[in-house]
Amino acid sequence: MIRIRKSEDCCGCTACEQICPQQCITLTPDDEGFFYPQVNLENCIDCNLCEKACPVINQNKERTPIEVYAAYNNNEEIRKKSSSGGIFSLIAEEVINKKGIVFGVRFDEELNVSFDYTESINGLNIFRGSKYVQASLNNTYKQVLDFLKDGRLVLFTGTPCQIAGLKSFLKKDYSNLLLVDLICEGVPSPKVWKKYIKEEIEKQLKKKDSKRKKFEEVIIKDLTFRDKTKGWKQHGISFLILDKSSKEQIPVSIYRDSAYLQALFHYVILRPICYSCPFKKCKSHSDITIADYWGINILHPEMDDDKGTSMVFINSEKGKLFFQIDKTVYLKTEYEESFYHNNVVTSVKKHSNRDRFYSNIDNCKSIIKLLNSCTFPLSYKIKELFKSTLSKYISQKSYHKLELVWRRVKK
DSSP states (O other): OOOOOSGGGOOOOOHHHHHOTTOOEEEEEOTTSOEEEEEOTTTOOOOOHHHHHOTTTSOOOOOOOSEEEEEEESOHHHHHHSSSSOHHHHHHHHHHHTTOEEEEEEEOTTSOEEEEEESSSGGGGGGOSOOOSOOBOTTHHHHHHHHHHTTOOEEEEEOHHHHHHHHHHHOSOOTTEEEEEEOOOOOBOHHHHHHHHHHHHHHHHHHHTOTTOOGGGEEEEEEEEEEOTTOSTTOEEEEEEEETTTOOEEEEEEOTTOHHHHHHHTTSSBOGGGGGOTTTTTTTOOSEEEEEOTTHHHHOGGGOOSSOOEEEEEOSHHHHHHOOGGGEEEEEEOGGGGGTTSOSSSOOOOOTTHHHHHHTTTTOSOHHHHHHHHHSOHHHHHHHHHHHHHHTTSOHHHHHHHHHHHHHHHO
16 A cells, blocks of 8 residues: 655655555645545455555666757747757657557646647647646556557656656556656646736736736637747747636736746745656666756757756667657767766755745745745845856856856765
């Protein structure tokens, strides 16, 4: 029987819930809004399938990619709609062209993030772009298994823990399954996202004086966490507010000063296990890993035009077959180079105000004010002033090398 004694022991992948033959496990949210398994003891038959399916209990070995690339899609329209270089779309299109099925995450009408699948090229639109919320899996693993048993080619894309969870659930490898994960810094609570976006939308409506409409009276269209209008490095949240009655449209763009994004990028609102992630160092055993290639402007500036460049790890021969390298602009790079600017082998550091934030989430008057106050305490502002002063006197590359040395010394 699965027992979660500490919140740091569960990634919320739902493998235990979906594999239970008695359906006696349900994922329920805690006070922070993260979901954890609860077992109905009356129906449990102690088969221990839930424990055998847990990727945290049964961790894979570390791996090193076969090949590493900096790359971006030749199709500029697809690249523009993508968070980084548009590599997911190339892989997904190849699977669709082979009559396969693609699983990814999407927004629903209420702005929840959940898994879905498509069998068409046009259906890939809803999966493009990052969704900075922990996604609901529902019965996705079971759906994947059904398609695999029918002999269908399946591409499953998700975070490393979701990939590891699927592999544990399936209990064996399938030649017709392609697994693509990303370099994940951590997942925020759906509860925080829903509180934030509701307040943000009502703030935007008040700013526009749109007849004092409320969140429930409008529809949100075309929401993206990674709008690149101002460039890949200055991305931000954008969406379209549509009044249900008058059909008035209000476009909104909130760049990196968004309270939600800042809290996310400073590791204030992540799931507890994310601060000691057990799936770093390619332990998910995916076929391909994709991510933003942060630091490309320093390491390989010839690959940076500020439109988005992807880091691509080819982790298996199967992955190599599906990476459409001839449809990209690419440069072969080194695995170790990615460590400087991306959390490939190490977990992010827990923000000092993380617990303070979640202890106040239910009684705060403004989630935006709480996010800002927890993200930027006085100590942070002093540190940023020191960093900006130091960077004026040494090169950016030298500064980042010093930062890496300092991280190692602290450990």
